[in-house]
Amino acid sequence: YAMYQNAGEVVRQFQQFYDRTPPIRKNILNLVRKFDKTGSVEDESRSGRPRSVSTDENKERVRAAFEESPATSLRRASLDLNLSKSSLQRMMKELALKPYRPQLLNALNEDDPDRRCEFADIFLKLVAKDSSFPDRIA
Template sequence: MDRLSEKERIEILMILGYGDVRRRQQETCNIFNNLYPNRNPITRSTVSKLLKKFNQTGAIKDLSKSGRIKTATTEDKSLDVCVMLEDDPHLSTRQISRELDISQTSIMKILHDNKFHPYKVRLVQELSDDDFDRREEFADTMMEKCYDQNNPNFLNNVMFSDVATFCIDGNNSIIPELARLFPNLIYFRKNERSDNNVNATIISAILQNPYKPKFIKIGQAVSEIIEAFHT
């Protein structure tokens, strides 16, 4: 229903009357709707609410919708949240909520208002200076051997393997970073680290059982698989 103007509200009360000279609410609706045929008709509920408001407040204006005073999303609180994220962008909304005693809903609103977005970390293997040349050399050598007519069974004697690494310090790839601009999150993992590796190999189109080396280097584990295959 269309919102009533102050003039229309006054007119409804005048049509309704006062004291001993008062019309019924339905009759008031009919008269008002006939005066304004081009607008949505009012109902008895509209007249009843308007009369109740006038009797309680002595006014026809709507009460100001002040609601609760905003305390969680004030400028000071917003500044505290932004400063915390500038110092440590890996903080979660739950951690910020506990630290500042603000609800997570308010934290999310502050982040949205200040254009913060979560960015996912991308972990890549750290390469040394000579890794690029070694990779290119290996690729050229393998291409020559694959097309060597004197050794057509070369690929049948090649062991293809892959290693799954389980980090003991957790999966950092699922930890987002909150920032205003794209931070290009690429973290390099060093080759020497305390991880747990699981190796699986394919030899002559046969998948070998996944192998979990215990307290030995992965290179030694692969050597043991090769020796077992040839024996």
């Protein structure tokens, strides 16, 4: 804008340089006004109730708790840290931490290989009797 002093010309130059849809003239003028007023195009801080739970101290407590025992569940950690589950989830997202979810694995018992062989034998006998048997299994 400083080069052309004309929002319409900025729109044309933007479209020509970037080869895509430019911001509308009104938005360019709003950014210029904001820059003239504050010296920056950053948004001003918003009024309202400040966050009381997502403090740096609590975030550090959460990070330390999950570094110490990463297998802690969200529910258990929220009780231990005296934080609500939703606040803990939000802080974990901000810290790029993933919740622990146990993965169930099917363990083989000692008699499983024998049972598998027995099943295979029965299945082969049923197929030998009736070749369409596998097609009827739903």
